[in-house]
Amino acid sequence: MIDLINQPWPWYVSGPLIGLFIPLLLIIGNKQLGLSSSIKHICAVCLPVKKIPFFNYDSKKEAWNLFLVVGIILGGVVTNYVVDLNYEVLINETTKAELKQIGLTDFKGFIPSELYNWSTTLPNIVLMVIGGFLVGFGTRYANGCTSGHAIMGLSLLNVGSLVAVIGFFIGGLIMTHVLFPLIF
């Protein structure tokens, strides 16, 4: 039991649990899983953007999505409080060696502290800004993200979701194999 709390969960435990959120959300709330639209709702609720037609919709109806997001953030807070998360994720040794080649030495935690922390260099901040922008713009243009397309959309056997997921991988592979060697 202690192990279950302290150790990371293998894919065959965490994957099916994530999948169960599809029926859970449908049966409890009649909602389809999808997280990227929350960014749009944050804009519509918190920012003066109602003049832009894209944001001029009844955001109250989508409030559930923002509450889900609040819960997700709290889930992170709770886990961090209960478990020590400053451990090294045991990735494949080849991956580790390749990441060492682009200059990483610190593999502790969930994100590389040498790239992304408050005392990092300006170019790395710019990379974070560009990456975040692409995530935001891309999810709206594609009309979904990993949860809405890859998990919910594929579960509904949506053709558009399959196309989007193929796009996710094309983009991810280009970034990892073509752009990373040029950037780092």
Next chain:
Amino acid sequence: MKHLKFIALGILFGIILVKSEAIAWFRIQEMFRFQSFHMYGIIGSAVFIGVISIIIIKKFNIKTLSGDPIKLTPKPFNKIGNLTGGVMFGLGWALVGACPGPLYVLLGTGYSIIIIPIISAIIGVIVYGLVKNKLLH
């Protein structure tokens, strides 16, 4: 407070995302380098459970807890939008190492630096809202 259930579900979802390590930049790199089955296993088994659940819900006409019929709305198929937007998202996903769900979880687990990609994602969505009509979908 009818939204409380979504906060509760979110907390569970956040905990599972942390324990799955799907929020780790390192795991996303491993996935895009095809050097581990971990992320493929997570996404694949989640979709498997999703497909089975949808089949069961449809076949037995399962209702929500409050007795309403379950609405399943497929997303529209936009050839250019799905693909181009998908590629853009993929580029960002590999760079930041997190998609929207994990961005929120990382913020919760104390990686305050993640507020930077979150804010620029918000800017990205606003810019999309401004140029939407000029884009092919």
